[in-house]
Amino acid sequence: MKNTIWFPFVENIKANDILVNLEFDDFFDHAAVLAHTGQKFEYQQLGKGTYEGRLLYAPLGDVSIQVEYSSQSLEKSVEVKSDSFTFVMSGSNTGQYGLPTRANETPDWIQVFPPSAEHVAITPPDTTLTVIRVKKDTLLGNQALLPEVCQWLADLDRLPVLLNATSHANRLRSDIAVGLEILNSADLLKYRSLLDINLATSVASTLSQLWLLNWSFPSVKASRTRERFLSMRKILLEVEPQLERFYAGATQQFGSKRLIQKVFADQVKMSPLAYSKTLRLHNARRKLLDETLLFKSIGEIAAEEGFWEWSRFTTYYREQFGELPSETRAKTAG
Incomplete structure (x- = not known):
């Protein structure tokens, strides 16, 4: 991978005892590393071709x-972890974390994930996400957090909330970037605990200031199309790959086949069949x-997933992942 992958202010960050700096050519590896942060991740690559990814991650204590x-x-x-709040800011100019791409969207959102939240997000190509996690008790007990905000956070269900927060998203993003720069200096690693406290206070004060502007949070609800897609997706996962059963169940709940195809096209840019x-x-x-399935041939695995023609499976696979099935198997067998 080229070293020109862009992150705000942190192009020259290097790994050390605290800071993880990794590059990926496989989204499965990317998700597997993220799982070590204590959260559950599963990635599906919607775009076709080879993958490039990068991760900077620093656990500080109560904040990461x-x-x-x-x-x-x-x-x-x-x-999301059961003991922490997670806040996500998108750096993409083409779409938003967890929302369909629309021309009028900007990166000026903060998505709040309460403890144990479950979420399915669609991110567009070339997306940079900036993330900060704060342990629940640390955040709710921070003196910079207004009592009203503390109560609002405590009352959140397991569903994420999207806040319209133009300057506040940029402020959090900048504070995180500065934190990474500090951690990049060996002379400053001794201030890890202080940085942990300061970043928790940054989140608390950012939320409090945002609240004071409106005496509430300017949240944005998921679109009706988004909610429909998640429901349709659930039906598809239950019956897949039996598309006839999917359409039977989905049309009974949502109406016409044309509407179903329109929802999928809007959310994932493909038909239910392609999805x-x-x-x-x-x-x-x-x-x-x-590794436990090395005894199975590639043909057997393809057939288990409904690909009966070897040549078509190989073509589809290479288009999707940028390599042959045999090349993937060689990574495991080697």
């Missing part, structure tokens, strides 16, 4: 900070990378 880049459009299934094929290709890739 992260900047993440993905070259491909991804579907991310995320389950189902993408999911099955990912299932095949997981099996090819599974």
Whole structure:
């Protein structure tokens, strides 16, 4: 991967005892590393071709900070840690974390994930996410947090909330970037604990200031199309790859087949058939990378996922992941 992958202010960051700095050519590896942060991740690569990713991650104590880049459009299934709040700011100019791409969107949002939140996000290509996690008790007990904001956070359900916060998103993003710069200096690593406290206070004060501007939070609800897609996706996952059963169940709940296709096109830029094929290709890739399944041939795995013609499976697989199934298997067998 080229070293020109852009992160705000942190192009020359290097790894050390605290700071993780990794590059990826496989989104499965990217998700696996993120899982070590204590959260559950599952990635599906919606875009076709080779993948490039980068991760900067620093656990400080009660706070952890992260900047993440993905070259491909991804579907991310995320389950947040049960003891922490997570705040996400998108750095993409083409779309938003967890929202369909629309021309009038900007990166000036803060997405709040309460403890144990579950979420499916669609990120467009070339997206940079800036993330900060703060332990629940640390955040709710911070003196910079207004009592009203403390109560609002405590009352959040397991669903994420999107806040319209123009300057505040930029402020948090900048504070995290400065924190990474501090951690990049060996002479300043001794201030890790102080940085941990300061970043927790930055989150608390940012939320409090945003609240004071409106005496509430300017939140944005998921669109009706988004909610429909998640419901349709759930039906598809239950019956996949049986598209006839999917359409039968989805049309009974939502109406016409045309509406279903329109929802999928809006959310993931593909038809239900193409989306189902993408999911099955990912299932095949997981099996090819599974050391416990080396006894199975590539043809057997392809057939298990509904690909009966070897040549078509190989073509589809190479288009999706930029390599042959045999090349994926060689990574595991080697």
